[in-house]
Amino acid sequence: MIFTCTLSPAIDYTVYTKEFEAGKLNRADQVHYFPGGKGINVSRILTRLHIENTALGFLGGFTGKFIKDFLKKEQVKQQFIEVESITRMNVKIKSNAETEINGNGPVITTDQQDKLFTQIEQLTSDDILVLAGSIPNTLPNNFYEKIASSCKERGAKLVVDTSQDALKEMIQFQPFLIKPNHHELGELFQTNIETAQDAVTYAKKLVDQGVQNVIVSMGGKGAIFINEKDVFEANIPKGTVKNTVGAGDSVVSGFLASYIQNADYKEAFQYGVAAGTATAFSEDLCTKEDLEAILKNVTILEKNF
Ligand SMILES: Nc1ncnc2c1ncn2[C@@H]1O[C@H](COP(=O)(O)OP(=O)(O)OP(=O)(O)O)[C@@H](O)[C@H]1O
Ligand SMILES: O=P(O)(O)OC[C@@]1(O)O[C@H](CO)[C@@H](O)[C@@H]1O
Numbered sequence: 001m002i003f004t005c006t007l008s009p010a011i012d013y014t015v016y017t018k019e020f021e022a023g024k025l026n027r028a029d030q031v032h033y034f035p036g037g038k039g040i041n042v043s044r045i046l047t048r049l050h051i052e053n054t055a056l057g058f059l060g061g062f063t064g065k066f067i068k069d070f071l072k073k074e075q076v077k078q079q080f081i082e083v084e085s086i087t088r089m090n091v092k093i094k095s096n097a098e099t100e101i102n103g104n105g106p107v108i109t110t111d112q113q114d115k116l117f118t119q120i121e122q123l124t125s126d127d128i129l130v131l132a133g134s135i136p137n138t139l140p141n142n143f144y145e146k147i148a149s150s151c152k153e154r155g156a157k158l159v160v161d162t163s164q165d166a167l168k169e170m171i172q173f174q175p176f177l178i179k180p181n182h183h184e185l186g187e188l189f190q191t192n193i194e195t196a197q198d199a200v201t202y203a204k205k206l207v208d209q210g211v212q213n214v215i216v217s218m219g220g221k222g223a224i225f226i227n228e229k230d231v232f233e234a235n236i237p238k239g240t241v242k243n244t245v246g247a248g249d250s251v252v253s254g255f256l257a258s259y260i261q262n263a264d265y266k267e268a269f270q271y272g273v274a275a276g277t278a279t280a281f282s283e284d285l286c287t288k289e290d291l292e293a294i295l296k297n298v299t300i301l302e303k304n305f
Contacts, residue, residue: 002046002256003123004130005116005147006039006057007139008105009067009080010090012245014283020095034284035067036090038132038161040076041249042256045275045285047076049257054079056119058108061086081115083108092245100245105136113139120147125155128176128260130252132161141165148173161252163187174210179252182218196233199224200303204231215255215269217248217276225269230302232266234273237297239281246285251276254291266300274298 016030035044043055055076059067060083067087071078088103123129129151135143144166151158157176160167163184170178182193189202199216203226206214217223220241225232254275259268274295278286281294 001126002051002053002128002130002260003119004039004043004046004053004055004057004132005120006037006055006133007108007143008088008134008136009035009037009040009057009059009064010088010103011063011066012036012092013089014092014094014243014245016094018095020093020097020099032283033066035070036246038246038249039130040067040071041246041285042130042132042161042253043076043078044071044074045250045253045279046257047074048285049253049288049291051253051257051260053077056080056116058083058106058112058116059087060084060106063087063089079119081112083112092243094243098244102134105134105138107138108136113143117146117150120150121154123151123154123156127154127156128159128256129156130159130161130256131170132159132249132252134162135166142169145169145173148175159252159256161248171206171209171211174212177213177215177252177255178206178211179215179217179248179255181248182216182221185216193218196221196224200226200231213265215251215272217251217273219244219247220280223251223269223273223276224303225265227265230265231304232269233301233303234269235299235301236273236277237294239277239294241280242283244280247276247279250279250286266302270295270298270300273300 014032046053059080064087085106091101093099186193203214251272255272258271278290
């Protein structure tokens with residue numbers, strides 16, 4: 001079974017406005033309220049792809065209730081731990097450019113933290129844990145490390161989608177999959193990743209350190225995949241980009257959904273990139289139909305390195 005863990009979920013308050021001007025009164029043409037946070041996005045898509053999974057993490061207040069109810073309606077299985085803090089609202093402004101303002105994470109007491117560790121202790125070698133999103137600054141910096149080491153002890157596969165120090169610290173646990181975007185990969189090595197070749201060069205350093213599979217997503221330029229045996233590059237079709245929030249999470253979901261059914265890295269990579277692209281072309285996260293309509297137009301090239 002796949003478990004996703006979102007320490008700091010959010011309502012993504014998504015506002016479409018023709019021309020956003022900072023320092024002025026702007027009026028929205030359209031607004032949406034979506035449950036968000038990277039692990040929750042992964043769970044929503046896995047559920048749409050008919051892959052059994054359970055969303056873990058912390059929720060609180062009226063915003064937390066909104067997310068719980070929304071997920072229930074979509075039949076996403078959930079075992080969130082309740083906290084007193086109001087779950088954050090992240091503002092996503094879609095205009096001439098995409099602007100995001102993400103809120104602070106919740107306060108999580110040590111009792112509530114322990115409840116999460118108890119859930120992680122139930123994992124077995126048949127399970128996959130997706131650790132996704134930022135660590136709230138109210139938690140110790142080594143929080144993901146504690147979860148990862150418990151997960152590893154139990155033989156569960158670890159998937160990590162986070163950034164900065166939290167990502168750096170996860171490399172030692174040799175995750176099954178990490179999915180940095182090209183900026184996050186660059187941050188790890190204090191460099192700029194401009195091309196697919198740069199992405200391959202630096203992702204290979206992570207494989208050399210024991211990460212089993214690395215996908216580097218590069219926004220509208222597609223993505224690369226690398227493990228000990230293979231390097232693939234995905235080219236994506238052109239289309240109208242509506243919303244890239246959750247596009248990276250869609251890549252993770254699509255990859256896992258396909259991999260657990262077929263155990264084929266190339267197919268899983270193609271399915272993951274199709275999911276990311278389909279989400280970028282949708283207002284909300286992609287559906288299975290959106291994804292499969294795009295699948296054939298995502299081409300995968302085998303590369304040498
Ligand atoms: N402008 C775009 N046009 C087409 N596809 C896109 C675009 N942006 C993203 N995608 C698709 O989504 C995938 C993931 O995108 P990206 O690299 O932006 O992930 P990310 O930064 O992790 O996203 P997020 O954190 O918002 O979920 C890309 O590999 C691509 O398939
Ligand atoms: O603040 P974090 O945890 O880094 O990212 C949170 C977030 O921006 O990531 C998701 C998209 O990937 C959104 O649903 C959510 O608002």
